[in-house]
């Protein structure tokens with residue numbers, strides 16, 4: 474980024490330059506670029522760097538000290554030149570040029586001094602490394618891992634990942650001596666995006682960039698770092714509808730920021746028109762016609778066999794009356810499952826991301842709890858705590874088998890013994906079905922319900938599958 478600037482500057486004043494300054498400047502430029510690129514290559518291959526130093530600690534120190542001496546000389550010369558400019562009384566005709574030269578020299582001086590600083594830092598670590606040269610690198614004691622702070626350039630990221638010791642030197646309520654804020658390793662692969670995300674003015678309003686944030690999360694930079702800026706809110710937030718109205722009514726359009734959605738109001742989301750920007754659950758905002766009957770009346774009935782993949786809430790809850798009280802709905806949707814369960818005195822949190830529509834906003838405006846969660850994360854529940862996990866339109870034929878395994882084991886972890894796993898209308902290609910069923914059988918849950926129904930809209934190539942499974946007690950030590 475710096476190089477073009479400097480060259481542009483060179484290009485602007487060809488005429489009337491005192492040749493000595495020009496030669497000196499070019500010399501300084503070459504030194505600075507040369508050293509800069511050398512340092513950069515060392516910095517970005519941190520591991521190789523330390524290994525090389527270990528293998529041959531002598532070979533690098535001599536050129537370094539030579540470079541350092543040269544840098545000192547160059548800096549001295551430029552400073553002398555600048556001082557001369559300051560002291561001299563320029564003739565009015567040449568004062569414009571003099572001003573340009575001196576600001577150019579000051580610029581070059583800044584570059585060189587920054588190189589000098591990094592070089593001396595580099596040498597310090599170098600000395601540390603060569604001090605431990607008798608130990609094999611792999612046996613060296615592991616350094617306190619502040620490494621992300623070396624990798625990222627944005628100051629706000631470096632601040633975020635630095636381990637923060639507790640004040641007063643005491644353990645905190647979590648029994649730790651400090652706070653170890655984390656960013657996932659995938660953040661490193663998305664350096665550009667993460668730096669864009671963390672590039673803001675502290676205390677100001679954040680950019681309107683939740684989509685960038687969601688992109689980072691979906692691609693594994695999850696959990697995202699916190700930020701010290703204020704998130705954007707809808708311009709005119711009116712209070713939500715009272716709880717007895719909010720469940721089955723489209724919310725006030727003013728309570729959502731629409732700028733990053735294709736639809737600009739809830740009527741558009743609820744309409745039958747296509748092109749709404751999301752595909753799963755296209756009718757989810759149509760509360761009256763589409764959502765209201767769900768889990769109360771079967772929606773899809775195979776006419777040949779007279780079986781449905783839609784279990785009804787009352788029949789599920791009646792298997793264990795009063796026992797199912799809390800749970801998770803991991804689905805794409807607007808929270809209707811949680812809304813219905815609420816009527817049965819069951820508390821459900823709805824995990825979803827905003828795939829092309831304001832799903833989280835909608836769930837919250839209905840008076841339900843949205844959990845903004847990707848599939849990349851371990852569930853934020855302790856082991857053996859939930860009575861129910863329900864999932865629909867989420868785990869489908871796209872999912873990798875190994876990933877499905879990890880997800881199912883994690884759900885099993887969060888479910889309590891005797892809790893239900895309700896796989897609702899999972900669909901996949903016919904030929905994949907047995908592999909997916911195998912993944913579920915692996916759990917060795919008790920089967921309360923287990924149905925496979927042909928799905929007729931895709932040339933009869935797909936099937937629906939639903940199951941209601943119960944986690945067994947595992948009375949082992």
Ligand SMILES: *[C@@H]1O[C@H](CO)[C@@H](O)[C@H](O)[C@H]1NC(C)=O
Pocket residue numbers: 650
């Ligand atoms: C926390 O600090 C205390 C006292 O300084 C120390 O004894 C303990 O080993 C530290 N624990 C950890 C996990 O660093």
Ligand SMILES: *[C@@H]1O[C@H](CO)[C@@H](O)[C@H](O)[C@H]1NC(C)=O
Pocket residue numbers: 735736737738740741
């Ligand atoms: C909702 O948005 C659509 C386009 O997205 C627009 O045609 C329609 O007039 C809007 N309706 C209301 C009530 O604002």
Ligand SMILES: *[C@@H]1O[C@H](CO)[C@@H](O)[C@H](O)[C@H]1NC(C)=O
Pocket residue numbers: 779
């Ligand atoms: C289909 O099932 C319903 C209720 O489950 C029943 O009333 C109806 O008679 C069945 N129809 C056929 C053709 O089996």
Ligand SMILES: *[C@@H]1O[C@H](CO)[C@@H](O)[C@H](O)[C@H]1NC(C)=O
Pocket residue numbers: 816817818
């Ligand atoms: C839910 O709880 C309320 C009050 O605790 C009770 O009146 C109502 O009958 C319960 N509903 C169901 C479906 O159990």
